[in-house]
Amino acid sequence: MLVGGFGTRLLPLTETVPKPLVPLAGRPIIDYLLDVAPHDAEVVFTLSYSGEEIRSYLESREDSDRFIFVDEEEPLGTGGAIKNCAEHLDEEFMVFNGDIISDLDSKAMIDFHHANEGIGTIALREVEDPTRFGVVDMDGDRITSFVEKPPDPPTNLINAGMYVLGPEILDMIPEGKVSIEREVFPKAVEHGLFGFRFDGLWTDVGTLPSYLLAMNDLLERRVSRGEISEPVLVAPDASVESELTAPVDVGKGARIGKGCRIRNCAILEGAVVGDGAVVDSAIVSPGAVVREKDVIAASILGRSGERI
Ligand code: GDD
Ligand code: MG
Secondary structure, three states: OOOOOHHEEEHOHHHHHHHOOEEEEEEEHHHHHHOOOOOOOOEEEEEEOOOHHHHHHHHHHOHHHHHEEEEHHHHOOHHHHHHHHHHHHHOEEEEEOOOEEEEOHOOOOOHHHHHHHHOEEEEEEEOOOOOOOEEEEEOOOOOOEEEEEEOOOOOOEEEEEEEEEEEHHHOOOOOOOOOOOHHHHHHHHHHHHEEEEOOOOOOEEEOOHHHHHHHHHHHHHHHHHHOOOOEEEEEOOEEEEEEEEEEEEEEOOEEEOOOOOEEEEEEEOEEEEEOOEEEEEEOOOOOOOOOOOEEOOOEOOOOOOEEE
């Protein structure tokens, strides 16, 4: 699991909470990844930025005896981070980008990988705007080209950030800082790289709009499972004195005063929203304070008051 990035596009939230631990619809992002990864596998975490905090959270989970932590002194990029774990990857392995919420069927993907006998299989999604992703061209199930964030994407099929790889791929990753997307996948196509398309839940929670979309999708799913009656989640010890317009997530110990307009947002653990404030299409970081009658719209409010 690649959990070493800075989470720059979620600043200032990620100044105080590392991205894998950012609460999303009531759980840290990393928990959703662990739902999808094979439950009987060892999991290697590539830690760099905020590594200690991520590790201490993971060690508090009941299944932590199958976790392995690998530290990265300097960020090595996605390929370098994988290579840095080589001693734990002598068999076939999966890779997960640390910011993907999905309901990928890992077992089906592994079976598909075995049937094709390639060097690797990349989970693929069709999206409207592929420009901020890795984009593939295909011949049947075979990937014929891979380009990272191309200005003129050849197709709408993108890298969903989850791979099944054979250990041979490690020999294709040079030492040092390496992007697997820019430096390895484009060359690996010659050695049999396959694409596993899937539908259902998939979001990259790298930005404010995608965070809010993922939150909505996850809350809607809980509604359809009958766990909540509308896409609004309020932690049991939160105090809310205003109406909430879905989707909304109010974290533990958060307080929302009277006469507020609260819509499409996450008010995270311990945050306080003063009377008459507006929070719309926004994230209020854990412990942050929205002053009375203040308006936080389409932005992220950090713990010490800065907003982006
Ligand atoms: N350990 C470690 N070291 N992890 C890293 C490093 C590093 O130097 N750099 C990035 N990561 C982790 C990030 O934390 C994230 O979980 C993952 O690698 C991917 O990095 P992002 O920064 O989120 O990349 P992206 O969103 O621009 O693009 C990637 O994801 C897209 C799907 O969401 C690429 O894989 C694209 O091809 C893909 O389409
Ligand atoms: Mg990302």
